[in-house]
């Protein structure tokens with residue numbers, strides 16, 4: 533049973549949906565001659581212009597929350613030069629949510645940074661935290677009416693990706709199997725998070741936290757100690773850093789099994805998704821339990837959960853089972869405030885459009901949006917749960 537007031541929604545991020553994020557570090561990487569990414573984001577879903585349609589879809593499905601991000605590279609395309617037009621753009625989206633009765637869940641940093649920030653040394657540069665703080669300060673005036681703010685999306689993934697990008701290759705395709713994060717980047721992100729929360733505390737209505745990629749590390753053949761070490765560097769230190777936050781964002785898709793020599797491949801013959809991850813809907817309930825055990829009493833918001841599949845029936849089955857696990861975790865007494873499905877749209881999956889996570893298909897030429905059966909399914913499920921909660 534999902535409590536009264538539980539938020540039901542869908543999620544996206546700026547770089548993956550807006551298109552033409554020209555001043556960002558990733559745009560440069562995608563468009564670098566001879567770059568290693570198979571596809572560039574290009575126009576993405578053109579949500580920079582089509583966001584009203586996206587919000588209408590969310591509302592029309594009967595969902596009540598929408599997670600989207602503010603793109604730092606648009607707010608501050610050149611160091612110290614704040615774009616008022618970009619601020620006004622995101623303010624319109626926030627107002628667009630409020631007008632439709634949707635709760636906006638706003639992410640301030642979702643993997644991409646301005647190119648100037650990266651060129652100046654990225655997160656470990658001496659003035660990195662001050663730069664992030666001043667970006668957050670610039671955004672404060674447009675956050676009126678916003679309750680939920682995610683400072684940094686998946687800092688653990690970001691810290692692991694930073695080292696992979698440096699090597700210019702993809703060694704593993706699942707976050708939990710990647711090399712350990714660069715500890716200096718990890719700690720800089722923690723400092724950036726604290727700075728952002730300090731700034732956000734100027735807005736009494738805001739609840740701020742960050743979101744962590746939950747990997748459901750499982751020891752195999754008695755590799756408990758190795759599993760604990762693995763989980764500490766790649767996940768748990770980032771959960772512990774959220775101690776005292778207003779909430780913690782749980783993002784779960786799959787599990788990663790750990791043997792005595794580290795991450796094990798997905799077992800031969802196991803069912804996998806379009807990202808090559810193991811099909812594992814229990815990931816969500818387990819991640820919520822793990823997070824709650826690490827951060828007792830901290831409210832949880834599921835900020836991402838979903839599946840990359842071209843079979844929409846499979847998306848429904850996965851989501852139904854994931855939600856059953858979530859309901860069980862709630863029944864055990866864990867304080868979960870909402871569920872935001874990843875993702876609303878078939879968007880740019882960091883290097884390609886192949887892995888479709890969306891509840892809504894997007895035509896790559898016309899940008900026409902076509903809700904899939906899973907979208908109506910989730911909307912109907914949410915509506916029935918809301919009715920149960922108040923009856």
Ligand code: BGC
Pocket residue numbers: 545548685686689745783836874881882889
């Ligand atoms: C990220 C999303 C991504 C999703 C699926 C999370 O790591 O926050 O941006 O698309 O998982 O890979």
